[in-house]
Amino acid sequence: MCDARPVIEVMKLLYQKGMITVLSGNASARCGDVFLITPSGVPKNDIKELSVVSLNDLKWRGPKPSIEYKMHALIYMKTDARSVVHAHNPKAVLAAKLGLPLDPSEYVETAYAIRELARVPPLEAGSEELARRVAEESTRADVILLEGHGAVALGKDPYEALNKLEALEYLAELALLERAVRG
Numbered sequence: 122m123c124d125a126r127p128v129i130e131v132m133k134l135l136y137q138k139g140m141i142t143v144l145s146g147n148a149s150a151r152c153g154d155v156f157l158i159t160p161s162g163v164p165k166n167d168i169k170e171l172s173v174v175s176l177n178d179l180k181w182r183g184p185k186p187s188i189e190y191k192m193h194a195l196i197y198m199k200t201d202a203r204s205v206v207h208a209h210n211p212k213a214v215l216a217a218k219l220g221l222p223l224d225p226s227e228y229v230e231t232a233y234a235i236r237e238l239a240r241v242p243p244l245e246a247g248s249e250e251l252a253r254r255v256a257e258e259s260t261r262a263d264v265i266l267l268e269g270h271g272a273v274a275l276g277k278d279p280y281e282a283l284n285k286l287e288a289l290e291y292l293a294e295l296a297l298l299e300r301a302v303r304g
């Protein structure tokens with residue numbers, strides 16, 4: 122999968138759906154020993170070119186990659202994921218903050234989309250610690266909720282990873298509505 126278009130399209134969709142702000146979030150796709158990743162500091166609704174990062178030495182070609190490029194690299198080193206997408210799912214972040222249970226097996230759509238949901242505690246964006254913790258969880262979970270931050274999903278392509286992030290947001294919305302209705 123060396124096509125940049127799905128990565129660029131997924132970022133537009135995340136922005137349109139309010140799951141990232143115009144300069145946040147990132148997505149990548151693996152092609153052999155390199156991965157294509159969204160650049161740093163470019164509006165997510167108007168990405169023209171992706172960075173190409175080597176999995177051998179983490180050097181890149183093209184524009185400067187997202188600050189989370191090490192997280193993407195470590196996930197590709199540890200799993201067979203072909204794409205990794207990171208968004209800031211507002212409802213999932215809030216539901217986690219409120220301590221609401223988020224169990225994908227509770228609903229048909231989320232059970233179908235998400236195999237395993239893991240969590241990591243609040244950690245600094247772009248840090249080695251965040252990259253390491255998320256990559257560790259990615260060996261057993263295909264969606265990782267980053268408390269106080271957002272979520273990361275692994276997929277066979279960018280659309281599958283996006284679908285998992287949307288399923289997580291749907292699950293969180295139902296959890297928040299259930300809390301509101303029950304009081």
Ligand SMILES: [Zn+2]
Nearest residue numbers: 146246270271
């Ligand atoms: Zn982030």
